[in-house]
Amino acid sequence: QQKVQQSPESLSVPEGGMASLNCTSSDRNFQYFWWYRQHSGEGPKALMSIFSDGDKKEGRFTAHLNKASLHVSLHIRDSQPSDSALYFCAARSTGTGSNRLTFGKGTKFSLIP
Amino acid sequence: EAGVTQSPRYAVLQEGQAVSFWCDPISGHDTLYWYQQPRDQGPQLLVYFRDEAVIDNSQLPSDRFSAVRPKGTNSTLKIQSAKQGDTATYLCASSFRDWGGEDTQYFGPGTRLLVL
Numbered sequence: 415q416q417k418v419q420q421s422p423e424s425l426s427v428p429e430g431g432m433a434s435l436n437c438t439s440s441d442r443n444f445q446y447f448w449w450y451r452q453h454s455g456e457g458p459k460a461l462m463s464i465f466s467d468g469d470k471k472e473g474r475f476t477a478h479l480n481k482a483s484l485h486v487s488l489h490i491r492d493s494q495p496s497d498s499a500l501y502f503c504a505a506r507s508t509g510t511g512s513n514r515l516t517f518g519k520g521t522k523f524s525l526i527p
Numbered sequence: 528e529a530g531v532t533q534s535p536r537y538a539v540l541q542e543g544q545a546v547s548f549w550c551d552p553i554s555g556h557d558t559l560y561w562y563q564q565p566r567d568q569g570p571q572l573l574v575y576f577r578d579e580a581v582i583d584n585s586q587l588p589s590d591r592f593s594a595v596r597p598k599g600t601n602s603t604l605k606i607q608s609a610k611q612g613d614t615a616t617y618l619c620a621s622s623f624r625d626w627g628g629e630d631t632q633y634f635g636p637g638t639r640l641l642v643l
Contacts, residue, residue: 418569446629457531457618457634458570465629502569513558513622514583515632517569 417441418505420518428526432491435521437503439484444505444516447486449477452500452520461488461501490523498524529553531635533619539641540609548604548638552621558582560632561594561604562618570618570634576602577624609642616640 421436437447446465450458464470464477464486471477476489486503500522504515532551540546552559558577562570573592574584578599587594591609596602606613616639620632 448631450634455636457620457636459634460631463629463631504569512583513560513575513630513632514572515570517571519567519569 416519417444418503418516418518420501420503420521422521423519424522424524426524426526427493429493429495431493432489433493433497433523435488435490435501435503435523437486437488437505437518439486439505441505441507441516442484443507444484445481445508446506447477447479448504448506448515449475449486449488450502450504450517451497452502454499458502493525495525531619531621531633533617533635533638535638536636537639537641539643541643542610543608545605545607546609546640547606548617548619550602550604550619550635552600552602552619553633556621556623556633557599558622558624558630559596559602560620560622561602562620562634564616564618564637566615573604606640609640611642614640614642 427433448463449461452458464479478487500520502520503518560575561573564570574587574594576596594604616637618637620634622630622632
């Protein structure tokens with residue numbers, strides 16, 4: 415079973431619209447989370463990290479973490495053409511001393527022309 | 528500041544051939560990672576180093592894959608006798624150790640491998 419599950423698989427919104435991407439972990443050891451964005455032909459780039467319950471806002475992006483339910487979300491407001499990409503949720507365990515990141519399968523986000 | 532660089536960007540092989548990938552991490556980053564990203568999937572860790580030491584290679588197919596980082600800077604990932612199932616993008620990432628576990632990994636552009 416995938417330890418980090420993302421939904422939806424794909425998402426389309428009009429330019430200027432708002433989008434919500436979801437990520438759920440099945441491993442309670444996962445306590446640190448990142449959102450990465452990957453444009454076609456490039457490597458993933460870290461958008462933001464979130465380690466504490468609640469919201470974290472960076473520009474047009476807001477992440478929300480609920481450790482009790484192991485749920486992380488990413489909200490994008492005022493969507494721009496440059497936001498069209500694959501978005502990955504990545505998680506790291508605590509207590510093992512390992513830097514291993516476990517990625518979800520990704521959400522393909524695109525703008526409706 | 529220069530990012531993570533990788534070469535080559537593309538490689539096409541016949542089954543059974545060998546290939547090497549090279550990675551130059553961000554200057555000052557002590558931790559280096561190699562990931563495999565199959566098409567339409569997220570990256571999956573193969574191996575990672577802290578300085579020159581291998582920390583985790585549990586997901587590295589040791590019979591055909593090998594990775595080294597001899598001076599704790601650049602790294603090479605090698606596939607001996609490639610198989611069609613190795614077709615994927617190979618990503619290198621680096622980070623600077625944070626004892627709180629909050630270090631962010633920075634990825635290079637990747638090498639896209641096609642095994643025919």
